[in-house]
Amino acid sequence: MLKSLLPRQNSFFQLFQQAADKLLLASTEFSNMLQHLDNQQHYVDLIARHEEEADEIAYTNFELLHKTFITPFDRHDIHQLTSTLDDIIDLINRIAQRFPFYNLKAVPQEAIQLSQLSAEATGYLKQSVYLLHSMSNAPEIFKLCNEIDKVESKAHKVVLAGEKKLFMDEDDFKTFFKLKEIYSHCKLVINRCQDVANILKGIILEYS
Numbered sequence: 001m002l003k004s005l006l007p008r009q010n011s012f013f014q015l016f017q018q019a020a021d022k023l024l025l026a027s028t029e030f031s032n033m034l035q036h037l038d039n040q041q042h043y044v045d046l047i048a049r050h051e052e053e054a055d056e057i058a059y060t061n062f063e064l065l066h067k068t069f070i071t072p073f074d075r076h077d078i079h080q081l082t083s084t085l086d087d088i089i090d091l092i093n094r095i096a097q098r099f100p101f102y103n104l105k106a107v108p109q110e111a112i113q114l115s116q117l118s119a120e121a122t123g124y125l126k127q128s129v130y131l132l133h134s135m136s137n138a139p140e141i142f143k144l145c146n147e148i149d150k151v152e153s154k155a156h157k158v159v160l161a162g163e164k165k166l167f168m169d170e171d172d173f174k175t176f177f178k179l180k181e182i183y184s185h186c187k188l189v190i191n192r193c194q195d196v197a198n199i200l201k202g203i204i205l206e207y208s
Helices: 009-035 037-067 075-102 109-131 135-169 173-207
Strands: none
Touching: 009 037, 009 075, 009 109, 037 075, 075 109, 075 173, 109 135, 109 173, 135 173
16 A cells, blocks of 8 residues: 555656657647648648547546655646646647648748747757756756747747738738638747746746
8 A cells, every 4th residue: 555655756757758759749740731731631630649649648647646645746736737738739739620621722931930939849848848857957957948938939020920921911811810820829839838838947946
């Protein structure tokens, strides 16, 4: 009985890492899809599979949290980190699932840039999560979180440029709203990466 109550720190960290892996894969596939819309269903299916597997990882983490008496850090932080990582991949899957009926043959360069920035942000996030097992990695985690902030600043400028072009050049209102939604979702993905970065910084400040 006592053994089941002892901390299983490695399990939590491994699950966080698996979630970050899936997130980076999904964001990379989304960026690839925008550049290869002639094969979009292939990417839509891949992203959906990553999202389903990420849901299973989140469920396992919540189950572990419920069963574990002693956790590596605050239970609320574990729950929040698990939920927010899962929310990001849900966002990516949600917008990807709309592409088959968007019927877009191409997207503006700004949309592709935003998808690449999303992948960049999730890449920094993955690196951060992989370092979380040791508080001695705190300085490096802070640097990576700051990189995510820089990505968000770049993305904000790209969104403004893209929306400006839409208002000036796009006459078809359906295409206008489709593209604006893509911009919004990509920016939201990056904002959620910032949210995770803030959770990580909070954990470090509390426990290092």
